[in-house]
Amino acid sequence: MERAAVVAGLGGWVPPTVVSNDQLAEVLDTSDEWIRRRTGIRERRWVSPGQSTGDLAVEAGRRALASAGLEGVDAVVLATSSPDRHCPATAPEVATRLGLGPVPAFDVAAVCTGFVYALATGAGLVALGAAETVLVVGADAFSTLLAPDDRSTRVIFGDGGGAVVLRAGSSTEPGALTGLNLGSDGSLSDLIEVPAGGSRQRSTGVPAKTEDTYFTMQGQTVYAQAVRRMAESVQETVERTGWNLAEIDSFVLHQANARILAAVARRLGRPPERFLSNIETRGNTVAASIPLALADGVASGELRPGHKVVLAGFGGGLTWGSMALVWPRLAAHRTVSPEPAAAATEVGMP
Template sequence: MRAAVVAGLGSWLPPRVVTNDELIARLDTTDEWIRSRIGVVTRHVIEPGAATSDLSVEAARRALRSAGVPGVGGVILATTTPDRPCPATAPEIASRLGLIDVPAFDIAAVCTGFVYGLGVGAGLITAGIADSLLVVGGDAYSTILNPQDRTTSVIFGDGAGAVVLRAGSPDEPGALGPFDLGSDGRLADLITVRAGGSRQRSSRDVVPPPGDEFFQMEGRQVFANAVARMSEASRNAVKRQGWAASEVDRVIAHQANVRILDAVSAELDVPRDRFVSNITDVGNTSAASIPLALAHGVRTGELRAGQKVLLTAFGGGLTWGATTLVWPELSLAE
């Protein structure tokens, strides 16, 4: 039997850092509110002219160096902020990495995108369609946020993370375990950018209502759904792997906000100190959230070879998902 095995990991954050002080100078909020409700102190944002592909290429290069390979057989990009509505951004990332004539495509599952990408990549590898792949989570949310909206501008940051998947055996460290994935399109309006698609066409003849070009989120309903769905998916994935929740050494959950992480910890009855978190320094980075947290865990020593790891995420769509793995021996490349 073939399995998809994590063989390399890379991450990239744009150099520019935006502090809470910079935001409260123009928004009706306070540093105490942002820290206590969201858990963010700083976030990274791209400079004008930069794009998601720039972040993703840097993260992917580091993942390839971490794996010690010059290339892979395909690229999957999870993103909500593609460089352009058409075409997909993944082919450009592949070409900039020197990967020509390989399959490359985008996945749009918002903050769940990276877990969905891992699932798709695992399916391609186990089916024998690919022997190796890059799965990238990259987002530049600063490009779709309303700078005057204090409910979203304080939460999100930009960044990218990537893993190299290779074919291997199910019993080796790094092999991705069973997936639990789901969606509920009835609640699509809870997390959305309404304008710019085929429903509200990008046209000089159709002027969208003010604000529809920006990201919007219904915070209270999102909170309740995020906790319930991440907890449910996590329990299912752990059970399918044959583990008990108490056996999980590290949880890498989507870094939505600290209160959601606290609530998921309580729901799963997994101690909060087993949750790797970097939201304080980078904010909610959407599809980049989990790979950036993985890299953070390796750097800090919280994530070590042999640990039983749970990955879980929730995002727009609504979408959610979880999977498991035993963390392999690997090093980061800067």
């Protein structure tokens, strides 16, 4: 039996502030009907003033550790594209706040594919014997990067954190990660970006325009790329795993919007009900979307032990990736609570 990284804990957290479509319609040229028709989103959660990606990551990590029955891990990998600061990385502070001691901790930036990339990184640490346990977190406070008057992006994104604990185990046991597929295309990097704030802009010595400090996306082209890349990546992972598409119980894709999920389902020829979705109440939570969808799937009973599951993401870079596992039996821990708490009792809404 080969050594493998096995999912041993799951946790998620979204901030308590609910932002409904009707609230956005009060300040933007939009409506609840327009947003739902184009995205499938009814509401999303946003951070409160002073709340950050690190706060989301800590709460999600705490719940994942509790789910795994652990107080410590050997490493922390945090996927985010909205770090608390440009420098240093957010992960070391998350590890300290969780009381994990001087373990290696670092960030991975792959936007909405970030969680898959971070999972691959954590699994690599386990496979190499560099770690017996790894906390992998996806967290983003992406609302902080959105232009206040941009209807095309402001209605889509929500904030949140999701996490899993990986442990060393056997490649034949439930929860073992397999079939990894990753890819990127930097020639299309300008499709999804925050133009200003990096070394390229800062080295010019020219102050950034205000509009260039916010997130931008070329929606129609991104839609086509997302559908194609996630569908192709899923097919590659299923083949590498030795399964076939008809065997997959649950496809857990990045929650970009409902139309993209439906289009991927059509392209793969699989029933839409096999594709877990929490987009209606979460929005697009970027690196947190896959683990939050897992947590909500466990809460709803849609995701059960023994299910064959494929995870897939697509995001800026462009980047994409996927992997597979047989879903294990995990202790459940709450995703949403009015205030951050040291521990929780069940996955899902309070």
